[in-house]
Structure formats: structure tokens, C-alpha cells
Amino acid sequence: MGHLRPDTTDKKDLSIIIPAFNEEKIIYKNLGKTDEALKNILQKHGYTYEIIVVDDGSTDNTYKEALNVSENSVNIKVVNYKKNGGKGKALKYGFKYCNARYVTFIDADLDLHPNQISHFIEYMEENNADVVIGSKRHPLSIINYPTSRKVLSGGYHLLTRLLFHLDLSDTQTGLKLFKNEVLKEILPRILCKKYAFDLELLVNVKTRGWKITEAPIELNWQRANNRLKLQDMWHLGLDTAAIFYRLKIKKHYQDRQYFYHFKLLKDYISVKK
Ligand SMILES: Nc1nc2c(ncn2[C@@H]2O[C@H](COP(=O)(O)OP(=O)(O)O)[C@@H](O)[C@H]2O)c(=O)[nH]1
Numbered sequence: 001m002g003h004l005r006p007d008t009t010d011k012k013d014l015s016i017i018i019p020a021f022n023e024e025k026i027i028y029k030n031l032g033k034t035d036e037a038l039k040n041i042l043q044k045h046g047y048t049y050e051i052i053v054v055d056d057g058s059t060d061n062t063y064k065e066a067l068n069v070s071e072n073s074v075n076i077k078v079v080n081y082k083k084n085g086g087k088g089k090a091l092k093y094g095f096k097y098c099n100a101r102y103v104t105f106i107d108a109d110l111d112l113h114p115n116q117i118s119h120f121i122e123y124m125e126e127n128n129a130d131v132v133i134g135s136k137r138h139p140l141s142i143i144n145y146p147t148s149r150k151v152l153s154g155g156y157h158l159l160t161r162l163l164f165h166l167d168l169s170d171t172q173t174g175l176k177l178f179k180n181e182v183l184k185e186i187l188p189r190i191l192c193k194k195y196a197f198d199l200e201l202l203v204n205v206k207t208r209g210w211k212i213t214e215a216p217i218e219l220n221w222q223r224a225n226n227r228l229k230l231q232d233m234w235h236l237g238l239d240t241a242a243i244f245y246r247l248k249i250k251k252h253y254q255d256r257q258y259f260y261h262f263k264l265l266k267d268y269i270s271v272k273k
């Protein structure tokens with residue numbers, strides 16, 4: 001991380017956004033682990049960070065548990081809203097509270113340990129990239145997760161390759177790193193709120209000409225149960241078809257300054273409220 005110079009403005013060096021839906025059993029422990037990891041890989045070396053937890057309308061004690069951790073750490077901020085909207089909505093909402101040059105998305109279950117963020121930052125700087133995404137199909141990745149999910153992930157990868165010709169080997173992995181300005185430009189264009197959010201985001205990042213690099217990851221499945229339901233897969237399929245329609249037929253993602261500035265203004269007003 002030799003090239004990441006601590007910021008001299010009041011901006012933090014890194015914001016990490018953690019979407020959380022019904023995670024009361026693990027959120028306390030995992031936020032502690034994340035804070036600890038970032039202290040070691042960033043703070044120790046003079047870099048600053050913030051952890052933004054977004055409670056995505058949980059119906060359990062996720063919000064309370066997250067607040068309990070934040071009371072003991074100046075680096076953790078917890079935000080929430082009432083109605084569950086999906087991981088994409090949570091990440092988009094969390095970004096409104098970010099104040100850092102680099103922004104990371106990571107899942108609350110810590111299948112992907114936050115220690116890996118330092119490699120992501122190195123990848124970004126060495127490759128002069130704007131976005132670094134973790135890929136389960138990178139030759140150096142070490143992955144340990146259920147076979148049913150491997151099959152699903154392989155099928156989805158083929159489908160998206162066929163439809164979008166993206167030269168990316170995995171759009172869906174939870175760990176991603178962005179330059180702040182990329183998200184500022186791209187997020188207002190994103191309409192998907194659930195799992196196809198990742199695909200829509202990356203399609204837009206590519207369409208707008210930002211550079212993406214794939215990084216290896218170490219993934220260790222942590223959950224006792226697979227939470228992905230048949231209904232989620234149905235939504236993923238429908239949303240993917242909608243992205244195809246918007247990209248190829250409606251040309252919705254092409255440059256539309258009016259649309260973009262209107263959305264920015266709307267988002268700004270909703271944060272101020
Ligand atoms: N399943 C689910 N996860 C959500 C939702 N909103 C936010 N999340 C968070 O999104 C991340 C990934 O969810 P997870 O269930 O682990 O998905 P998986 O890793 O693809 O099986 C976790 O941090 C969740 O807490 C939601 O509506 N449903």
C-alpha cells in the first residue's frame with residue numbers, strides 16, 4: 001500500500017459500507033472484527049477509515065446490535081430505514097453518508113474477510129484502476145462455498161457473458177472497491193435494488209469508460225443456511241432481463257446529463273431531510 005498517501009483534507013481514506021438485513025446473530029461480532037482488521041491494515045499505517053452499517057429494514061435486533069458496537073468505536077456509523085429494500089438499495093443509501101476517497105462494499109457475514117481490502121487497494125494502484133472487484137474465478141482465488149451455489153454462480157456467469165459480453169469473470173462477489181467519484185457518477189443511474197444491482201453497477205461502470213480490475217479473493221462460507229430463496233432467483237432473472245432491455249434496447253444508460261443531475265439533486269434532498 002506504499003502508494004496510498006494519507007489524505008490531507010478532512011476526507012477519510014476509506015469508507016466501508018456494510019449492508020445488513022436480519023443479521024442480529026452476527027453483526028456485533030463481525031463489526032468488531034471489521035473494525036479490528038481496518039485498524040491493523042489502515043490506521044496503524046496512518047490512514048483513516050469509517051465503517052457505515054446500513055440496516056436494510058431488518059425485522060430483528062440488527063439495528064440495536066450495530067448501535068451497541070458503534071457506541072464503542074468512533075469509526076462506526078449506523079444508519080437505517082424501515083422497509084426492507086434489498087442489498088442494492090442498502091449500498092446506495094449508505095453511499096450518501098460516505099466521506100472518503102475510496103469506498104468498499106463488503107457483506108455482513110464476512111465470507112470475505114476485510115483483511116483482503118489492503119490487496120484490493122494495491123491492485124487498484126498497481127493497475128491504475130478505478131474499480132477493483134473480487135472474482136471467485138480468478139486463478140489465485142481460494143474459495144470454499146456450497147456446490148449448489150457454485151452451480152448457480154456458474155450459470156449466472158454464462159448468462160451474463162452471453163447477454164452483455166462483459167469481459168469480467170464474476171460480477172456477484174460481495175467485496176468491491178471503488179474510487180469515490182465512480183460511485184458518485186454511477187449510483188444515480190442504478191435502478192435495481194436487489195441482487196442484480198452488482199451487474200447493473202458494473203455494466204454502467206464499463207459503459208461510462210471507467211477501468212475495472214479483477215482481484216483474487218479468499219472466500220470462506222460462514223452461514224449455517226443458504227439464504228438465497230427461489231423467489232430471489234426469480235427476481236435476479238427478471239432484473240437481469242430489465243438491465244438488458246435498458247442497455248441494448250432503450251439505451252437508457254447512455255449519456256443523459258439531465259437524468260443524471262436530476263437524480264443527484266433528488267438524492268441530495270433526501271439525505272438532508
Ligand atoms: N438476503 C438479503 N441480504 C440483504 C438484504 N439487504 C441487505 N442484505 C445484506 O446483503 C449481504 C449479502 O446477503 P447474503 O444473504 O449473505 O447473500 P449471499 O452471500 O449471496 O448468500 C449481507 O450483508 C446481507 O445482510 C436483503 O434484503 N436480503
Ligand SMILES: [Mg+2]
Binds near residue numbers: 107109111
Ligand atoms: Mg453471504
